[in-house]
Amino acid sequence: MKRTPARLPLWLKLVFTAFLLVMVPVYWVNYGPTNFLYFCDVSLLLCLVSVWTERRLPASMAAVGILLPQVLWCADFVGELCGHHLLGMTSYMFDENRSLFLRGLSFFHGWLPFLILFLVKRLGYDRRALPAWTLLAWALCLVAYFWLPPAGTVLSDPKIPVNINYVFGFDDAHPQTWLPAPLYLVGWMLTLLVVIYLPTHWALRRWLAPKASGTQQEATPSGQLAWERA
Template identity: 75%
Template structure:
């Protein structure tokens, strides 16, 4: 990886490598999973990361970091659990589906490295404190779209790879919706939990580690001024 140029805080090789990854992943995902798959939080984070890489704007990367750092930890934990035969919540069961090619499943390993990339970017660019509310508004909107407009958990579709229960708005089991509370109550509880359990703690940590306060307006320090005296005075 080459160092960033004087005018860039992020390496060009990183920008190109990431763009090439998305150039492969996006059409493959679209062909296999359909367009609604890109409404998952993690896929939105991929797009925000791309925007931030090329523009070097802090807000998109900060939003993605607030939204997915902790959820990706749970994704990795669930994957490792499934790998050793311990069923946690099943969100990574698709990674062990023999009906999906190894290449297709391998692309999903971005869940493991994307958090580290985002931390690197936020460290380089700084953390934008507006990210908490910007991502919360976006994340909650995605939840509402998934709940009201997209297939619910347990929906049988002609292509089993097409996602249902996007962003887990009907529970963590895609095969059936949760039944321990009314669906609207669960949706509200889930949206609140996303904010309180995932977004808010991440925001505080990132703000503490990488937050940059706005620079105060420059003030002219009072300096004694020399007064030119006429010659011969």
């Protein structure tokens, strides 16, 4: 039986894995295990699965979930760097109480979108990513809302995250007050779906749609289908 050639280079698998082998324990010690419930950290782990299994669904889920938010992260960081406070998403990057090494690890927010796009382009986009990521993201929001520290909680270690995934508003120091908390949570979850996940899903489907009409599908140089109907 002829072996299917790998679609992802070995150096990428090794470098990405090495980064996570450093980042995960450092984050665990400094930020605690709940930090890995952030959408971006979950997406990192999904990418790791795709990198080694070369399955499209995990990378596609990460693409749906965080491509647009990571663009906002980059814009917010540049704004903070230039002295303009935008959303406050990256204020921690300028916190001198955190080591440069710890803050430097967070620069993965800048290159992760490019890695995700590379993975989706190379492996193909799986349309199941929209419902799969939405259910996962909503579950993470519910966990953060019911069981994790809300915005405004003062912890003994200020590096431990509160208000994970912004389920209590966009200000970690104070919960939002313009809506009842449960109503805000539902609205936030629906906003994620309508404003972020659906447009990204549609864009990726259009970007990777087959050029041939009918049922014909375009093949990649490796012989794999660039896109397939789910």
